[in-house]
Amino acid sequence: MKRRLTGPRGLVGFLATAALAFAACGGAVTTTAPAVSAPAASAPAASAPAGEPKLEIFSWWTAGGEAEGLNAMFDVFKAQHSGVDIVNAAVAGGAGSNAKAVLATRLAGGDPPDAFQVHAGLEILTYSPDQYLQPLDDLYAAQGWDKVFPKDLLSLLKYNGHYWSVPVNIHRGNVLWYNKQIFADNGLTPPKTFDDFFKVADALKAKGITPYAFGNNGGWEDAFTFESVLLGSLGADGYKGLWTGATQWTDPRVAQALETYKKMATYANADHAALSWDGAAQLIVDGKAAMFIHGDWANGYFLSKGFAGYGWAPAPGTSGIFHVVSDAFALPKGAKDPQNAQAWLELAGSKAGQEAFNPKKGSICARTDCDQSLFGDYSKSAAADFASNALVPGTDAAANPKWITAYKDVVALFVSKGDVAAAQTALQQACVDAGVCK
Amino acid sequence: MRRPTRDRLVSLALLAPSVIVIAVFVYGFIAFSGYASLTRWDSLMPDFTFVGLRNYERLFAIPRFQIDLGNIVTFTGLFIPICLIVGFLLAVLLDQRVRGENLFRSIFLFPMAISAVVTGVAWRWMLDPGTAGGAHGVNALLDGAGLGFLKNGWYTDPAIGIKAVVIAAGWQMSGYAMAMYLAGLRSVPQELREAARIDGAGELGVYRHVVLPLLRPITLSAAIILGQIALNLFALVVSMTGPGPGFSTDVPALFMFETTFRASNFAQGAAIAMLMLVLVALLVVPYLIHTFRHEVRA
Amino acid sequence: MTAAVRTRSTIGSISVTRVLIYGALIVAAVFYLLPVYVLLVTGLKSFQEVSLARMWELPRGLGLESFVRAWAGDEAKGFTGLAGNFANSLLMAVPAALISAMLGSLNGYVFAKWRFPGSNALFTAFLIGLFIPYQSVLIPLVVTLQKMHLYGSIPGLIFVHVVYGIPITTLIFRNYYATVPGELIEAAKIDGASLLGIYRWILFPISVPAFVVTLIWQFTSIWNDFLFGVIVTSRPNVQPITVALNNLAGSFVVEWNVQMAGALIAALPTLLLYILLGRYFVRGLMAGSLKG
The missing domain is CATH 1.10.3720.10 (MetI-like)
Incomplete structure (x- = not known):
């Protein structure tokens, strides 16, 4: 009967916590004071490990080359800073979308990791940089990064006149991958424009070959591929203008891009809704489809399958343009180990760090001075393009999260419904809601 | 006469913590969400500027939300009757003095004991339609059984979408209706059935005229519980399909989660939550009032 | 219908109704157990044997690798076990x-x-x-x-x-x-x-x-x-x-x-x-x- 004792004692505890909660809640409702206290002021969560310092690095690199690259960077870090225990707080799931939700709740909950992965650019807006993040201008100056990152990239990284993240790698989003065997057998060359693309596609279709591999069961692929089509239709400046208000989404070239995208879908494998991007890439490997427009992490996929029969070209109409998807690390306010977190960011931006990470991840360096002998053929050509092309941001880098979400939802719906006028109106509305378009 | 007064105080003191906790964490929080839905709070930084019903106006203009509402109505409209009918039929079968009744009952009911996430993972792969490379899962089974014409894209086909989720949800919850009905059938007095038979009613007639009317209250309360589960559908969709092609498997709870905790649009998320609350209230409040009246009379 | 009632109460005798009742119950039981079967046989298959197209086949040999992997994780792939x-x-x-x-x-x-x-x-x-x-x-x-x-x-x-x-x-x-x-x-x-x-x-x-x-x-x-x-x-x-x-x-x-x-x-x-x-x-x- 001793167990009964736990009852009353528990009750007292409950009374206390409930009263506390009541006070907290009341305060938030009646005043305009922020309900989420500044992270610096809040104590670490109950679960935070006490004792020896641990450096917690948050990312969505949980598997394959990404995880290997991250581990390679951990090794370099441990060699430089012995005695620091690194906690790999990686969250798996769809291109980081799970991880981003987790991170937002952790920051809002006053439980930040020491450093976290973010897409370079305006994705930091997801995390209210003015409140939750440390500006990194001093670090950039001290490390001389403004000299080794391309100018276009530096301007993508700036928000409110400050740097908020350190890019560790570069991926290219606008790449056309093709099965060389199929192209050779049919005497075709990779299309340079969308007109060419449809000519090639018709030729392949006539031979009973699926012209275009597509997989969109992850939910994000629709909007991602559409960015390449937008680029082909509007060019670098027109595309960039979409995100700054210089180009309106009501522009006829947007309608044209939507029409093109809709037409492309008619050449795609019928089961695209059941496939993820790697499933679509597998169609190229198996020779079941001829062309695939996707980011260059597909290169890593082909290599991992021991497949060498693929060729690449810029997505139709986007030659001379490099659609940048860059992973970066940012430093939250209230990090438990700010010194080592800063050391981690230094490593992420350093030549040694990027040379350790990128060959494994299958990406190229954000710096332009990496040793190219470490990289494969595709990466070498991508690095050359990166140094010379016009760089444009992917959506994650170009817009705030509210806008990105609306944009992605509109395109995902368009892919399934195919209503060009409705999609264009909704895209413009999303821009207006974001306060960018009038 | 001091004792009853003291006992009265003790009884209230025992109840107090729970009352306070419920008042704050249920009613206070609902009020907070309701208020948040009327503000401009659209980033991690709270912004309690009052904007009236603007978030609701926006919400109803978003195609994804319109689709979600349609989906949840479709889902609920299929899920409740399917569970009730399957549950009722299984209960009637089990009520025929079958051998191994316990085993059968346990088999029909066990899915309720496992997590919706487990259900989602299992059915995600079973209803994976397969690709050009060959049929998968249930499709492969249909092929094998010579029923290839029944093959389809399941949740990857926008025309099916949420209806594929009904299969998994029905698998998980129909046993609940079965258990309710079985308990109901067992409580029908044998004399009533006998009396009906003596009056010349066939077995079907006994069910139609004697058993079914007596089961009406069970049908009502089971339908309410199932409806509440349907309207709050979340974990199963997250783990099984995600929003699906063209949001064909999306539901308000998932949209609320993504809006709030992914896009940090708290005010909009709160608005979705409040509309979910209204949907459930439309279903449950009349029922609770009904039950409460009975309680008082009892 | 009184005949049917009598049959029902006669223990041991097999009628068409009984066969139908048991048939229906067994079909239903198979449906409810299907996902468990899939979870189990898939978990028990060796990695080489696993294929979505052959989801329903029994494993040829017992392999607990999948369970071990799910439980303990895979350091190299960077995922922690459950x-x-x-x-x-x-x-x-x-x-x-x-x-x-x-x-x-x-x-x-x-x-x-x-x-x-x-x-x-x-x-x-x-x-x-x-x-x-x-x-x-x-x-x-x-x-x-x-x-x-x-x-x-x-x-x-x-x-x-x-x-x-x-x-x-x-x-x-x-x-x-x-x-x-x-x-x-x-x-x-x-x-x-x-x-x-x-x-x-x-x-x-x-x-x-x-x-x-x-x-x-x-x-x-x-x-x-x-x-x-x-x-x-x-x-x-x-x-x-x-x-x-x-x-x-x-x-x-x-x-x-x-x-x-x-x-x-x-x-x-x-x-x-x-x-x-x-x-x-x-x-x-x-x-x-x-x-x-």
């Missing part, structure tokens, strides 16, 4: 079930045996907590837990499950205590027993069945919860198993047989409880549906 999350779920579900059962017992006792003006209305107010979509409390919940320094931790999850478990546990115990004859209580009162004395010496000792029902029900619901887990705990090392399983399923690179094995691991504790103590589980189920 072992830690399994422990988290235990650390969360056991205390939360115990505390909420205790609270429910005390509440149920007062609501059943110490009614006061407005107690029925108050009880109904509790019951409403059973039906609300939890989405309507999530945002303030995150804010409040953070202020209480419980956010992102297992104690935070315990707290949440206790709070939102109050309605159901109170309901189960109130209905249970309502069946205890009032005379028993009255007699004890006349003997000078206090409110707590009556609970301690009369009701608590006969509450074992209600505690078993409540504990099983709460343990099962809390173990199976996904929503609170995903909202309250964001660090992978404190997440309950349902959340970790979902993350596993959401990643491209974890083989689907490992996901299946993980699903079975996540289902195992509640499944075992159900197999061993099924009838108590059913009683909890009935209690959850108020009065028929």
Whole structure:
């Protein structure tokens, strides 16, 4: 009967916590004071490990080359800073979308990791940089990064006149991958424009070959591929203008891009809704489809399958343009180990760090001075393009999260419904809601 | 006469913590969400500027939300009757003095004991339609059984979408209706059935005229519980399909989660939550009032 | 039709109706067991054997690799196994079930045996907590837990499950205590027993069945919860198993047989409880549906 004792004692505890909660809640409702206290002021969560310092690095690199690259960077870090225990707080799931939700709740909950992965650019807006993040201008100056990152990239990284993240790698989003065997057998060359693309596609279709591999069961692929089509239709400046208000989404070239995208879908494998991007890439490997427009992490996929029969070209109409998807690390306010977190960011931006990470991840360096002998053929050509092309941001880098979400939802719906006028109106509305378009 | 007064105080003191906790964490929080839905709070930084019903106006203009509402109505409209009918039929079968009744009952009911996430993972792969490379899962089974014409894209086909989720949800919850009905059938007095038979009613007639009317209250309360589960559908969709092609498997709870905790649009998320609350209230409040009246009379 | 009735009561004789009844029951049972079969055979197959197209085939040899992989993880691939999350779920579900059962017992006792003006209305107010979509409390919940320094931790999850478990546990115990004859209580009162004395010496000792029902029900619901887990705990090392399983399923690179094995691991504790103590589980189920 001793167990009964736990009852009353528990009750007292409950009374206390409930009263506390009541006070907290009341305060938030009646005043305009922020309900989420500044992270610096809040104590670490109950679960935070006490004792020896641990450096917690948050990312969505949980598997394959990404995880290997991250581990390679951990090794370099441990060699430089012995005695620091690194906690790999990686969250798996769809291109980081799970991880981003987790991170937002952790920051809002006053439980930040020491450093976290973010897409370079305006994705930091997801995390209210003015409140939750440390500006990194001093670090950039001290490390001389403004000299080794391309100018276009530096301007993508700036928000409110400050740097908020350190890019560790570069991926290219606008790449056309093709099965060389199929192209050779049919005497075709990779299309340079969308007109060419449809000519090639018709030729392949006539031979009973699926012209275009597509997989969109992850939910994000629709909007991602559409960015390449937008680029082909509007060019670098027109595309960039979409995100700054210089180009309106009501522009006829947007309608044209939507029409093109809709037409492309008619050449795609019928089961695209059941496939993820790697499933679509597998169609190229198996020779079941001829062309695939996707980011260059597909290169890593082909290599991992021991497949060498693929060729690449810029997505139709986007030659001379490099659609940048860059992973970066940012430093939250209230990090438990700010010194080592800063050391981690230094490593992420350093030549040694990027040379350790990128060959494994299958990406190229954000710096332009990496040793190219470490990289494969595709990466070498991508690095050359990166140094010379016009760089444009992917959506994650170009817009705030509210806008990105609306944009992605509109395109995902368009892919399934195919209503060009409705999609264009909704895209413009999303821009207006974001306060960018009038 | 001091004792009853003291006992009265003790009884209230025992109840107090729970009352306070419920008042704050249920009613206070609902009020907070309701208020948040009327503000401009659209980033991690709270912004309690009052904007009236603007978030609701926006919400109803978003195609994804319109689709979600349609989906949840479709889902609920299929899920409740399917569970009730399957549950009722299984209960009637089990009520025929079958051998191994316990085993059968346990088999029909066990899915309720496992997590919706487990259900989602299992059915995600079973209803994976397969690709050009060959049929998968249930499709492969249909092929094998010579029923290839029944093959389809399941949740990857926008025309099916949420209806594929009904299969998994029905698998998980129909046993609940079965258990309710079985308990109901067992409580029908044998004399009533006998009396009906003596009056010349066939077995079907006994069910139609004697058993079914007596089961009406069970049908009502089971339908309410199932409806509440349907309207709050979340974990199963997250783990099984995600929003699906063209949001064909999306539901308000998932949209609320993504809006709030992914896009940090708290005010909009709160608005979705409040509309979910209204949907459930439309279903449950009349029922609770009904039950409460009975309680008082009892 | 009287003939049919007679056949029914004749034990051992086989009629067409009987065959149809058993046939239907067996077909239904196969349908309900299908996913378990798939989870099991997929988990037991060796990695070379795993193929979506051959999902239904029995494994040729027994291989526990998938289970080991799901449980222990794969360092090279950077995914941690479910072992830690399994422990988290235990650390969360056991205390939360115990505390909420205790609270429910005390509440149920007062609501059943110490009614006061407005107690029925108050009880109904509790019951409403059973039906609300939890989405309507999530945002303030995150804010409040953070202020209480419980956010992102297992104690935070315990707290949440206790709070939102109050309605159901109170309901189960109130209905249970309502069946205890009032005379028993009255007699004890006349003997000078206090409110707590009556609970301690009369009701608590006969509450074992209600505690078993409540504990099983709460343990099962809390173990199976996904929503609170995903909202309250964001660090992978404190997440309950349902959340970790979902993350596993959401990643491209974890083989689907490992996901299946993980699903079975996540289902195992509640499944075992159900197999061993099924009838108590059913009683909890009935209690959850108020009065028929």
